[in-house]
Amino acid sequence: MTDGIALPDPLAPRDEAIAGFALDGTVKGVKPGASLRLDQIGAQGWALPEMPLPLAVLRTDRMRHNARWMADFARRNGLSLCPHGKTTMAPQIWALQVAEGAWGITVATSHQLQVARRFGMKRVIWANQPIGTIAVDAALGAIADPEFDLYVLADSLAVVEGLAAGAARSGHTRPLNVLLEVGAMGGRTGARTTKAALEVARAISAAPGLSLAGVEAFEGLLAETRDVDAFLDTLTATARACAAESLFGSSEILLTAGGSAFFDRIGPRLAEAGDLGLPVRRVLRSGCYVTHDSLGYEQNYRRMRKESLTLDWPVGDLRPAMEVWAHVQSIPEPGRAIITCGKRDIGFDTGWPVPLRLIRVGDKTSMPFGAFHKVTGMNDQHGYLIGPADGLLRVGDIVVLGVAHPCTTFDKWQVIPLVDEQFRITGAIRTFF
CATH class of the missing domain: 3.20.20.10 (Alanine racemase)
Structure with a gap:
């Protein structure tokens, strides 16, 4: 706000080329059978993890x-x-x-x-x-x-x-x-x-x-x-x-x-x-x-904070704001899970995605992954999540991945939902690659 006047939200899609962009089942990440404009997505009451996965999201x-x-x-x-x-x-x-x-x-x-x-x-x-x-x-x-x-x-x-x-x-x-x-x-x-x-x-x-x-x-x-x-x-x-x-x-x-x-x-x-x-x-x-x-x-950010102590750094830190959510699709061997996220969905040019959290089927809470779970490779539509053979992962679980390179994740999505801290979809952005 400026002098008590509420300013427009920069993320709000005011241009018709964005606001009126048609969302239906032909757009990756949109629910099958849906038919709406981009500027209507925030009013649908949709929330993760109820969306079709894989799905890239932005934590607003x-x-x-x-x-x-x-x-x-x-x-x-x-x-x-x-x-x-x-x-x-x-x-x-x-x-x-x-x-x-x-x-x-x-x-x-x-x-x-x-x-x-x-x-x-x-x-x-x-x-x-x-x-x-x-x-x-x-x-x-x-x-x-x-x-x-x-x-x-x-x-x-x-x-x-x-x-x-x-x-x-x-x-x-x-x-x-x-x-x-x-x-x-x-x-x-x-x-x-x-x-x-x-x-x-x-x-x-x-x-x-x-x-x-x-x-x-x-x-x-x-x-x-x-x-x-x-x-x-x-x-x-x-x-x-x-x-x-x-x-x-x-x-x-x-x-x-x-x-x-x-x-x-x-x-x-x-x-x-x-x-x-x-x-x-x-x-x-x-x-x-x-x-x-x-x-x-x-x-690199952590290195910079250690090396450049004399700079005038703002309070707080940069925080990862982009995630890709995927399902566990198969557990064909102990300690080897196949997830529904591949090279078509997330950047891989500077490293494999980072497993952040696990969400159990039917459970709204999440648990963090430990250091022993790693993505070790991907195909077009599959990822390989390796970890202890302890039975933690189950088919249908949701794996939340951190991106290794934002540039080559954005370009894989026409539309990316904006989510709040309760992972409710509040809007979406359109890309123009």
């Missing part, structure tokens, strides 16, 4: 907490938050992130850019190189809207040439903001040397229709904190070199980095850029925080 209170927590972290540490929208591809969740204070939304493809524009995002970092006429023209077409701000990346003279040609085709005078991307040897995109980066920066600065707006990097593929720090120092050194040649053409300089594995390093390292002659905005692009997870990002 935890997700709201995470959105508020990360926005607070950014504010406390002198950062602007521009979370990666590809994590969820859910405009309702983007709206929640912006409502909690996010500066903008990050995308990676022209399709994601179109979704962001369609659902009202006003500031976007396209953290990738627009390649080909269609992608370049999408970028230039977007900035024809004077109320829409866009930043794209370039790491080579070839990319700059393509963007400059697009600017010439567009015919309008507003320059396209371009971020110089620096990269690490053996990594992903990005200029590999200061010399190469400066050549690209000079080309951007000199190109009609383009403006060098800052320097960007992605550190998330690096494994060690010291390597991340050294890489981010390359970013700031490159920014200083660009400033020394007066190559920046915007009113403020963006320095931006950040996956979800090292978000603690971004503020301190980017602050090392010092005085660049123009106002500097340090932008964090982490996306997975909004649901967090039960494996990789949770482990």
Whole structure:
């Protein structure tokens, strides 16, 4: 609430493309025989575990907490938050992130850019190189809207040439903001040397229709904190070199980095850029925080809390907000249960799902799994849950799984129910993968 006025719930589906989305038995996770709009799902009185399984769910209170927590972290540490929208591809969740204070939304493809524009995002970092006429023209077409701000990346003279040609085709005078991307040897995109980066920066600065707006990097593929720090120092050194040649053409300089594995390093390292002659905005692009997870990002978060004791951390912690529920389908051997959740239902690219809780058939209470129960593999529609041969598991039991990677779980579901802490379905989000 603001000054006693109740604000609209960002998660509420107000756009007809979301609110009116038809839910019936052809939509994964919807009860057979059901026929309703997405904005009617919260009024059905449905609750877990009464739904067809497997089913991905979002614990709304935890997700709201995470959105508020990360926005607070950014504010406390002198950062602007521009979370990666590809994590969820859910405009309702983007709206929640912006409502909690996010500066903008990050995308990676022209399709994601179109979704962001369609659902009202006003500031976007396209953290990738627009390649080909269609992608370049999408970028230039977007900035024809004077109320829409866009930043794209370039790491080579070839990319700059393509963007400059697009600017010439567009015919309008507003320059396209371009971020110089620096990269690490053996990594992903990005200029590999200061010399190469400066050549690209000079080309951007000199190109009609383009403006060098800052320097960007992605550190998330690096494994060690010291390597991340050294890489981010390359970013700031490159920014200083660009400033020394007066190559920046915007009113403020963006320095931006950040996956979800090292978000603690971004503020301190980017602050090392010092005085660049123009106002500097340090932008964090982490996306997975909004649901967090039960494996990789949770482990990284615990490491960050130990390593970065001098940061201004908000009260509390990030909390896993996404779960996938499944049935025990078969117990063909002692200690080996087959569950109804496979690679079509939950991410597996960074590790197998984590068994969290067991719900007995007909019982509304749950019990936590111990360390001896593990998912050891999955097929398309089956998972292998291994544990003690003690008869604990029974056919029909419900297994609640924590996700190991939010990005590759979201993209398996068109619609994901929102649940309260009593696991009653209060609404749903629609994804646009």
